[in-house]
Amino acid sequence: MKNLSIVLVVLMLAACKGGKKDVVIQTRTSGTAKILVDESFSSIIRDQIEVFNADYKDAKITVVPGNENKIVPAFLNDSMGVIILSRMLKPEEAKVYRNRNIIPKTSRFAIDGIALITNKDNPDTTITVEQVISILKGRAAAGGPNLVFDNAYSSTLRYFKDLAGIKDLPKQGIYTLEHNNDVIKYVSEHKNYIGVIGVNWLIEKSTGSSEYISGVKTLGVKNLKGKLGDDAFYQPTQKNLMDATYPFLRNVYIINCEGRDGLGTGFANWLMSQRGQLIVLRSGLGPHKLMPREFNLKNTK
Template sequence: MNFIKKNAYLLVAFVICLAIVSCSQSPQKDKKEVHTILTGRLTMVVDESLEPIVEDQMIVFEHTYVDADITLKSEPEKRAVNSLLNDSVKVAVLARKLTEDERKFFEAKKIIPREARFATDGVALIANRSSNDSTVHVDDIIKKLRGEDTDLSTLVFDNPNSSTVRYLQELAGIDQLPEDGVYALSSNADVIRYVYENTHAIGVIGINWIFQPDPELKDFVEGVKILGVKNQTGSKGDDDFYKPSQTNLALGTYPLARDLYIINCQGIKGLGLGFSAFLTGERGQRIVLKSGLMPDSIPPREINIIE
């Protein structure tokens, strides 16, 4: 009897050990599947002209919060907004706010979009370094876009669906680009290459592509120059030709400035909210400052005085 009991105890002990080992080897739930403001997975769309600064922010954010996984999709503005509206993404970084109709679309779905401004960008005009052009007047840009006579050279945009096209169309009060003398390519990188190879062209791009070029674009960027822009009479910046520097963006003297927003339509306290808080917080604003754009709020500087 004692022998039987002893073997029974050993069998029970073996089963318990087997269960413990089995539990310890069971797959752990991926922390990136747990959705909070600092964990989980997020697909975010960004206006192609703003890609460099958003990519920098994403890299630092993911390095800081290792359980956060953000996939970045770069698209022209119209496609980026359509991605929001067709529900393929929930978060976007754009050079404008949502329109009233777009907000109503989300509100009808019981979602209140959260819009947060995080920087001011400049739409830059660039020319080949050997070009005689070094300045341009806003009036000439408007005339060119309206198809009127002007001495302005060929104007080249990044994409027909881009935010830069929309921005300058609104400035000129037109619905579409003229057929002659104004062309749209595929991307900001294409514009930089085109201007590098053509002395007669003036390119229209997001300034971040000049301040933070991709390694393969570095030689092309060194072969172009940023033009000074003078505003229309009666508007701020009409007294001189200004370039899109941080100082001129801060003072409002650069005529072609635009605010940048992160738009969160998740409807929950998810990773989009966390990334938005990072962008608008001190660390994100320091990244904006370092990028050459104008942060929405100037990060404080700490000065240590050694006695």
């Protein structure tokens, strides 16, 4: 009996030791994390995670995409501690976390543009910010173009409502669909409409929209008088995003309220690193900051 007891103890200790091998410690480069992401930026975040995971095999980050009005309440309810948005938290939103003794850490990691697209057969190739604001305020010229947005609760529509200084949309001239892909498809099939879509999504050419991309073109945009970009019509190219001559710009932020030194914090730091910023550059968006390349030139004589 004594020998049997010793054997059982040894087996239990071995089982416990073996079980610990499967436990992944929560650190900046290991463990699990879920990140809420404005769906306009889901593709670039997935690209970042793919490279991050290649370096850190024990890290598992799950993207939870959605429109801004859906993911912000989930964030404030503390179901997840990290979120990607095109705006910073409002004071009352930040207060929710401060009341939990957590100080939100906000970092801009990219500059996105909002492209205006139209049917490729539309003779118009340009539009002014003033014209866009007129449409948003219900003052569009008779027979003029209509604006089409991804959905009624998206950050893109919120951006333009803020731009025009309106709370409610006019009864005519503005249409909302369900998804960015729907906007591309709709504009490719209708001439008198202007689609409003994030540059990141347009560049990505996702599976659901690839067959319709060839049916649309981007419009050049001139800014309001007295503002940068009021001297010409600018396309939403990467250069124009980075030097801010394209009018419809928005910052992309990662907001970390994890409240501990975990994987979410590690990924937030990764986005701001040189490697993370190079991925932003490769995506076609404007990086927050790129470190200058240094060359060590040695005298070979």
